Amino acid sequence: GENVEQHPSTLSVQEGDSAVIKCTYSDSASNYFPWYKQELGKGPQLIIDIRSNVGEKKDQRIAVTLNKTAKHFSLHITETQPEDSAVYFCAASGSNFGNEKLTFGTGTRLTIIP
């Protein structure tokens, strides 16, 4: 089955700086890669996703890049703000529509230092 590895497990950045979280996946058939943000006591919330026919996607301060050849994808957050502090999860799925099983990484705890 699919295996998703996520690094780093913890990340602290100064407010205003950029944060990068990286994930690798094992199944070359995976073609859908969402990123979720989870705040304390809440369920994961989708922040951005990318499909295998796209190499990069951007939404305001958040961007995701995908390298299918290397089987890795990354989340980039620019101009970080205190409200960006949370646990971030990457995931991979074998379907463009996400209806197949999502395999999650182990999460990155991001702390923004004011």
Added chain:
Amino acid sequence: EAGVVQSPRYKIIEKKQPVAFWCNPISGHNTLYWYRQNLGQGPELLIRYENEEAVDDSQLPKDRFSAERLKGVDSTLKIQPAELGDSAVYLCASRTGTSQETQYFGPGTRLLVL
């Protein structure tokens, strides 16, 4: 639009006792998922429903876990008897099943087995 609703939010039980979790997905969402999230880990799929049919229950420990979605709307996940290792957050998610939208998660039920 209301999100995915789960209850209870917290549950503390003694081992060997039964416990049940309830989920009401977003209106119109045909696909429903139950995930288990252990401390410091990403969610892991337990079961997926398409309407009232369980189409993927390969990860559900069927000796003690059961789930139902009788009318294709809300769903119940049951554990009987609970074990210490069942302590986790149980997340419910849903998606429309007809578009490229991804999974939307509820707040989860935090279970502690003593």
